[in-house]
Amino acid sequence: MYKNIALWIIIALGMAMMYQYFNESHSVDLPYSAFISQISNGSIKKVAIKENKITGEDTSGKRFETYFPTDEQLIPMLKERGVEIHVIPTDTTIYMILSWAPMILLVVFWMFFMRQMQGGGKGGAFSFGKSKAKMQDADKNKVTFKDVAGVEEAKEELEEIIDFLKDPKKFQKLGGKIPKGVLLVGPPGTGKTLLAKAVAGEAGVPFFYMSGSDFVEMFVGVGASRVRDLFEQGKKHAPCILFLDEIDAVGRHRGAGLGGGHDEREQTLNALLVEMDGFDSSEGVIMVAATNRADVLDPALLRPGRFDRKVIVPNPDYRGRLAILEVHAKKVPLADGVKLDDIAKGTPGFAGAELANLINEAALLAARRNKERVDIADLEEAKDKVMMGKERRSAVISEREKRNTAYHESGHAIVARMTAGADPLHKLTIIPRGAALGLTMQLPQDDKYTITKDYLLGRISIMMAGRAAEKLVFDHYSTGASNDLERATKIARNMVTTYGMSDKVGPVTYSKHENTVFLGRELSSGALDYSEQTKVLVDGEISGILNGCADGAMKILSGNRTLLDKMSDLLMEQETINGDDVTKLINEYADEKWREVAAKNLAEQETENSERNK
Ligand code: ADP
Ligand code: MG
Ligand code: ZN
Numbered sequence: 001m002y003k004n005i006a007l008w009i010i011i012a013l014g015m016a017m018m019y020q021y022f023n024e025s026h027s028v029d030l031p032y033s034a035f036i037s038q039i040s041n042g043s044i045k046k047v048a049i050k051e052n053k054i055t056g057e058d059t060s061g062k063r064f065e066t067y068f069p070t071d072e073q074l075i076p077m078l079k080e081r082g083v084e085i086h087v088i089p090t091d092t093t094i095y096m097i098l099s100w101a102p103m104i105l106l107v108v109f110w111m112f113f114m115r116q117m118q119g120g121g122k123g124g125a126f127s128f129g130k131s132k133a134k135m136q137d138a139d140k141n142k143v144t145f146k147d148v149a150g151v152e153e154a155k156e157e158l159e160e161i162i163d164f165l166k167d168p169k170k171f172q173k174l175g176g177k178i179p180k181g182v183l184l185v186g187p188p189g190t191g192k193t194l195l196a197k198a199v200a201g202e203a204g205v206p207f208f209y210m211s212g213s214d215f216v217e218m219f220v221g222v223g224a225s226r227v228r229d230l231f232e233q234g235k236k237h238a239p240c241i242l243f244l245d246e247i248d249a250v251g252r253h254r255g256a257g258l259g260g261g262h263d264e265r266e267q268t269l270n271a272l273l274v275e276m277d278g279f280d281s282s283e284g285v286i287m288v289a290a291t292n293r294a295d296v297l298d299p300a301l302l303r304p305g306r307f308d309r310k311v312i313v314p315n316p317d318y319r320g321r322l323a324i325l326e327v328h329a330k331k332v333p334l335a336d337g338v339k340l341d342d343i344a345k346g347t348p349g350f351a352g353a354e355l356a357n358l359i360n361e362a363a364l365l366a367a368r369r370n371k372e373r374v375d376i377a378d379l380e381e382a383k384d385k386v387m388m389g390k391e392r393r394s395a396v397i398s399e400r401e402k403r404n405t406a407y408h409e410s411g412h413a414i415v416a417r418m419t420a421g422a423d424p425l426h427k428l429t430i431i432p433r434g435a436a437l438g439l440t441m442q443l444p445q446d447d448k449y450t451i452t453k454d455y456l457l458g459r460i461s462i463m464m465a466g467r468a469a470e471k472l473v474f475d476h477y478s479t480g481a482s483n484d485l486e487r488a489t490k491i492a493r494n495m496v497t498t499y500g501m502s503d504k505v506g507p508v509t510y511s512k513h514e515n516t517v518f519l520g521r522e523l524s525s526g527a528l529d530y531s532e533q534t535k536v537l538v539d540g541e542i543s544g545i546l547n548g549c550a551d552g553a554m555k556i557l558s559g560n561r562t563l564l565d566k567m568s569d570l571l572m573e574q575e576t577i578n579g580d581d582v583t584k585l586i587n588e589y590a591d592e593k594w595r596e597v598a599a600k601n602l603a604e605q606e607t608e609n610s611e612r613n614k
Contacts, residue, residue, distance in 0.1 A: 006108045013101055027055060027063035035066045039081055046084035056083075143197040149327045150320025150352065151191060157311045158182065158199050161286055165203035165239050168284050179309045180276060181287035183247075183302070185294040186313030189353030192290035195313065196243045199288065206240040208233060212249030215268050223250065223268030231275040231285075239284030247289040251297045269298060276306045315351050318344055324352050328359040335375035343379050346426070347387070348444045358386045388441065389434025397432065404470060405430045405438040406568035408480055411469025412440035412462055413567065413582055414560060415553050417598045419458040424605045429576040437480055440466075445608060453501045456491055457549060463488040464546070465553040469564060472557050492545040502541040510538060556594065563589040 030038075038044050038058065047056035055065040068074060078085055097104075145155055164171050164178050171178055184192040200207030210230060215223035234242045244250075250268045279285055289307060291297065301307055316324055322344035329340060347355065361382035366374040385391070397405075409428045416422050423442035430438040442462075467481035500507040510530055530538075557564055566589050570577055586598045 002108065002112045006105075006112070009101075009104060009108065013097065016097060027065045030064040030066040032066055032068055035064075035068075036077075039077055039083065042081055044078075044081070044083050046086070047078065048086040048088055050088040142201040143194060144201045145198050147327060148191050148194050148198050149323035150316035151195065151313055152320075154184070154195060154311045154313050157309070158195065161288075162199055162203045165205050165241070165284065165286065168239065178286070180279075180305060181289060181307035182309045182311055183294070183307040184288065184290040184311050184313050186292060187315055187351055188292050189351035190313045190315055191352040192292075192313050193243075193245055194352075196241070196245075196288045196290060200241045200243075203239075203241070205284075206237045208237075208240065208242045210242075210244055212244060212246040212251070215250050216265065221264075221267065223264055224271035227268060227271040227275055231279060234285045235279065235283060240286075242285060242287050244287065244289040246291060247301075248291045248293040248296055251289075251291070251301050269301075273300055273306065315349060316355075318348075321347055321350060321355060324355045325359065328356045332359060332363040333373045335371075335373040338374070338376050338379065340379075342376070343383060346383060346443055350386075354386055358382050361385055384433075384441075388436070388439055392432040392434075395432045397437065401437070402430055402572060403568065404474065404478060405480065406571040407469045407473050407564065408466040408478075409438045409440045410564055410567035410571060411465040411467075411472075411553070411557055414563060414586075415465035415468075415556050416440065416442055416462045417582060417586060417601060418556050418594055419461055420597075420601055420604075421452075421455050422458045422462060422601065424609075425579040425582055427576060427578040428571065428582075430571050431575050436483070445605065453495065453499075456495055456501070457545070460488045460491055460545065460549040461553045461556075464550040465557065468550060468554040468557050472554065472561070473564070488546060488549070489542070492542045495545060496538055496541045502538075502545075505534075505537055505541055510534070559591045560589070560594055563591075 035044075035054070043058050043060075045057050045059050045061075047054050052067050052069070053065065054068055055063065057063050075085070148155065161179070161182060168178070184195060186192055197207060197209075208230065210226075215226050230242060234240055250265055250272065252265065252269075276287065287307070294310070302310070322341055325340045325344055343358070347358070350358070358379070359382075362374050362378040365381055366378045369378075371378070409430060413425055413428050416425050423444045426441040426443045428438070428440040433439055463484040466484050467477060470476060470478055470481070495501040496505055497510040500509065563585060567577075567582070567585050570581065570585065574581075583602065586595060590598060
C-alpha cells in the first residue's frame with residue numbers, strides 16, 4: 001500500500017515537471033528593457049504576473065517571459081496601453097507539491113521503513129524484528145526418543161510434557177497446572193538440543209527452534225521484538241514447542257554488566273519474562289530452553305511460572321555411553337564380534353556428541369583403509385583421536401626434544417604405576433597430538449562421583465612427575481610441563497578452597513562469588529571476602545601440596561633411574577607403548593621395593609575391574 005502511494009507521487013511529480021517544461025518551452029526569453037519598449041510600441045497583448053516573473057503574449061500571438069525588478073511604473077504603463085493583466089497567486093498546487101516533494105518523500109520512506117522494522121513485510125531486507133525461528137514440522141525428519149540414549153531420567157521427566165501436548169484437556173480436568181517452561185541443563189554435547197527435538201517428534205507438534213544468539217543483533221530493540229514475534233508464532237501454531245537453545249546468551253543475570261544497566265540484552269530478557277507471564281500453558285504452548293550455564297541465568301527466569309522445571313542432562317555413565325554408541329553404530333556397518341562395551345568402558349567423561357563423533361571418525365578411518373566394515377582397530381584409533389586430538393606425525397621434532405618428551409612421559413607413567421589408587425595406565429606416546437608433544441593416558445575405571453583426598457594427591461604427583469623426570473635426567477625445566485602445572489595447581493587450589501581438604505585452613509570454602517557475571521567466573525571469583533592472613537594461609541597450603549607432591553614424584557623417579565632410562569629408550573624406539581609394556585619394564589628394572597608397590601597397585605586395579613564386570 002505504501003509502495004503504491006510512493007509510486008503515484010513519483011508519477012505525479014514527473015507529470016508536473018513535464019507540464020512545466022512544455023509550458024515554458026514555447027515562450028521566448030525577453031530582456032526587461034525590450035519588454036518595456038514593446039509595451040510602448042503597443043505590441044503586447046496580455047501579461048500574467050507571478051511574483052517577479054512575467055509571462056505574456058504579444059499581438060502576433062508569440063509567447064514570452066521576463067523578470068522584472070520592483071518597478072512601480074510598470075502597472076500604470078500597462079494600464080495606459082490597455083494590456084490585459086492577470087495576477088497569479090504565488091502558490092499554485094503544482095508549486096506546492098514541488099516544493100514539498102523532498103519532505104513528502106522522506107515521510108513516505110520513513111513509514112515504509114518502520115513497517116518493515118515491525119516485521120509487517122514478508123522477508124524484506126529490513127525484517128529485523130522477525131523472530132527468525134525455524135519451524136520444524138512434526139512429520140519432517142522426525143527425531144524421537146529412540147534416537148536419544150543414556151539419559152533415561154531426563155526422558156522420563158519430559159514424557160509428562162509429551163502427554164500434556166498430546167491431550168491437554170486430560171490434565172486440566174483436575175485443575176492441575178502444566179509447567180510453562182522446562183529448562184534442560186547439562187554440559188555441552190549431552191543431547192539437550194536432541195532431546196527437545198525428540199519431545200516435539202514424540203508429541204507430533206510443530207517445533208520452533210531459536211538460539212539465544214539469534215536475538216542478539218546490531219540494533220537496539222530488535223531482540224525484544226523477536227521475542228514477541230516468537231511467542232506470537234507459537235500461539236498461532238498451538239499446540240507446539242518453542243525451543244530456546246543456549247538461553248544463557250540472553251538470560252544472564254541482569255544488572256551485572258560493566259557498562260551500566262539498560263542494555264540490549266536486558267531488554268530482550270525483559271521481553272522474554274513478560275511474554276512468559278503473558279501466555280498460559282493451557283493454550284498448548286510449552287517453552288523448552290537449554291543451557292550449559294544454568295549458574296549465570298537470571299533468577300527471575302527460574303522462578304515458578306516461568307522455567308519452573310529443571311531437567312538435568314548429565315554426561316552419560318558407562319551404560320549410557322554404551323547405549324549412545326549403539327544408537328550411532330546402527331548407521332555404520334560393524335565387523336563381526338566388535339564389542340562396543342570396551343569402547344564404552346574406555347571413554348569415561350565423554351559426552352554424547354563425542355561418542356557420535358567417535359563412531360563417525362571410525363567409519364571415515366575404515367573407509368580410508370578400503371575396509372568393508374568398521375572394526376575394533378578403527379574404533380580404538382578414533383577414540384584416541386577424539387580424546388587427544390589428531391596425531392601430528394608430520395611435525396618435525398628434533399632428536400633432543402623427542403628424548404626430552406620420552407623422559408617426561410616415562411616419568412608420568414612410572415609414578416602413575418607406583419601411586420596407590422591411581423587410574424590404570426592406558427598408553428603413552430611421544431607422537432605429538434593436538435598441541436601436546438607427547439601424552440600419557442590414564443583411563444579412570446569407572447565414572448567417579450566422589451573423589452578422595454588421596455586420589456587427588458596422587459593425581460598431582462603424577463602430573464608433577466613429567467617435570468621431575470626432566471629435572472632428574474637433564475637438570476633443566478622445560479615449557480613442556482606448563483600444562484601439567486596448570487592443572488595441578490587448579491586441583492590443589494580446589495582442595496584447599498573448595499573441598500576443605502586442608503587441615504590448616506579447615507572446613508571452609510573460600511571460592512566463587514557468582515555475582516559479577518560479565519567479568520566471567522574466574523576473574524571475579526573468590527579472593528574478595530577473606531582476609532590477608534587467610535590468603536597467605538591458603539597460598540601456603542596450596543604450594544605445600546604442590547611441593548610435597550613434586551618431592552614425592554622425584555623420590556620415586558630417582559629411586560628408579562634405570563627403569564626411567566629403559567622406558568624412554570623403548571618410547572624412542574616405538575613411539576607408543578601401552579600398559580602391558582610398562583608392566584614388563586617395571587618387573588625387569590624397577591627397584592625392589594617399588595616393584596612390590598607397583599605390583600600391589602596393579603592387582604588392586606584388576607580386582608576392581610573384575611568386580612565391576614560381574
Ligand atoms: P547439546 O545441545 O546438549 O549441546 P546436542 O543435542 O546438540 O548437544 O548433541 C549433538 C549431537 O550429539 C547430537 O546430534 C547427537 O548426534 C549426539 N548426541 C548427543 N547426546 C546424545 C544422546 N544422549 N543420544 C544420542 N546421541 C546423542
Ligand atoms: Mg545444543
Ligand atoms: Zn606432562
